[in-house]
Amino acid sequence: MEISNNSQLSSIYQSSKNQGVDTTHSNLLSNIDQFNNDSHADKVTLSQAGLDAETKLQEIASQYDPTNMSYSELTRMSSELQLNGLITPQQGLAMRAPPSRDFDADEKYDVLALARKSVEFNQSIGTAQNTDAKLRANVLNVLERLQSLKYRG
Structure with missing residues (x-):
């Protein structure tokens, strides 16, 4: 699964919680790391x-x-x-x-x-x-x- 923004991460966490799935802290951190290392990062161009x-x-x-x-x-x-x-x-x-x-x-x-x-x-x-x-x-x-x-x- 690829997470491309914070709202997706939040909804995945909520969905897992609501369905009684045991989302471990390490899995959540893994998803956050994947999000932070995503190749779709914002780019800034200086004038x-x-x-x-x-x-x-x-x-x-x-x-x-x-x-x-x-x-x-x-x-x-x-x-x-x-x-x-x-x-x-x-x-x-x-x-x-x-x-x-x-x-x-x-x-x-x-x-x-x-x-x-x-x-x-x-x-x-x-x-x-x-x-x-x-x-x-x-x-x-x-x-x-x-x-x-x-x-x-």
Whole structure:
């Protein structure tokens, strides 16, 4: 039997249950695995603009290390991201938040870890859904994406 969508899986499970057939957990998982590995999987096609953006993001990722960069480098990176339309001006501003009150713009630090701490703090005090917290979470996502591309490319 070939299962081609979730509703078929659900109706098979219901039908077996209603007929008193003992459908074991492993059989159900087997059917789900077959569904997940089905050759009729959805395909996504990226536009040329999307491909260009991915290429530019990869290029930027190869130039910067979010786990070891200075504020000066962070400013250049965020400006590049913004100029290429990869982040919004608001995200660029949030990304360029100073690491501390009195900081050396050329001293390297872990921008990614600082962004994570900021997001974790928002979550710990229950403000993760406010506008500024969502903006910081978006910045964290961008930094994590850059970090993952740095080691992929």
